[in-house]
Amino acid sequence: MYEETIRSLSVSGVSFAYRRLRQPERITEPVMVLGGALQGMFGWPQMEDHVGPVADVVTADLPGMGSADPLPPGPSNDLMCAAIESIIDDLDVPQINLFGFSYGAGLAYGCARRFPERIARLALGGVPAHISAAQLDLWRRAADHLARGNTEDFATLVTEALMCLDARRHVTRRKLAYRYVRRSMMHAARHSRHAVDSLRRAMSDRPDFSGRLADVPTLVFSGEHDTVTSPDRQRDFAATIPDSRFLTIPDADHWVVLERAQDVADLAVRFFTDAPLSSAPCLAPVEREEPSVTDPACV
Structure with a gap:
């Protein structure tokens, strides 16, 4: 059994909360998971199940999400990154592993650029590096x-x-x-x-994927049929990060974390524990067992 704690914090007068599942026998830094604009701290059971045995798992209702206070008008990326850094401070650890998916990939990348010394490893999936x-x-x-x-x-x-x-x-x-x-x-x-504010802010307050990131081990992964941002564009983004890895996961689209949930979680565990990625199950095609939606x- 893991010890679960939920703590409330605030940044610039905006209250929010994070949840920590402690693993007494952890073998790597805590793993913070950041997801979609409408996703809160209880939306990642598959990551808890698979990452939990090797690390503390941290999820959050960041400002403007879930139970947190709404974001103030105007650009929010600096405030969101300040909130994430305050969580790292409150965890009382020098570094964390950061997993960002979709909207969360933009937040995670922005944080890694702002305070790379606090990020041990960075995993980014379904990166919206280009939106038409x-x-x-x-x-x-x-x-x-x-x-x-x-x-x-x-x-x-x-x-x-x-x-x-x-x-x-x-x-x-x-x-x-x-x-x-x-x-x-x-x-x-x-x-x-x-919900409405989150959607409109995600459109207007776009993360900057054009800047460079260095000195943070980084993995970028995409479903092979991602229609939000193509795998080729995500590969081009990964190429801007020195010594990064890029992987395409077969038989999945933008919702790779749902369609191949256990395999993605296994990939995250391998990356965050410095295990080989080449034999990860998510890189293998799956049996075609159902009709098209x-x-x-x-x-």
Whole structure:
């Protein structure tokens, strides 16, 4: 059994909280997990299960997320990074391992650039290194649906925007992932007081992926069918980081952390404990066991 603690902090007058699962026999630095703009501290059970045996696992309701206070108007990246650094301080450790996925990848990368000495290793997945004008327009329409209370249309639009529904490309557990993501978006739309602001801020307050990062061991990974930012663009981003590794995970799209959850968690454990990555299960294709979600019966 792990010891669970939840602590409240504040930065620039904004209150937020983080959750720590302690591992008495840890063999690496604590692993902090940062996810999507609508994802809070209880959204990573698969990482807790697989990373927990080797490290403390840290998740958070950062400012503007979950139970935290809303963010003030204006750019938020500096405040978010200050909040993350205050968590590291409160953990009373010199360094952490940082895992960032999707929106969280931008936060994690920004933090690593601001205080690289506090980051032992950096893992970034589904990096939104390039977002097109058409994608931004889609997200604006999604935010407008949400602001008008059209939760069904919002959930469908966002789910389809984040998934590869091309029947010619195999995505494992596509039907299950579609239903899960859509339910999650419906829940966030109905219960998160930050949902509209989070979406609009994610569009307007974009992280800067053009700067360089050095002296932080970094892994970048992408689902081979990621339609948010293509694997090629994510590979180009990884190439800006000296001595980084880039891996493409077969049979997955942007939701690789859901479609191949155990395999991604295994990859994270290997990376954060300096174990070989070449034999990681996530690099192997999976058996094709289900129809495409684009079939009418699957939607």
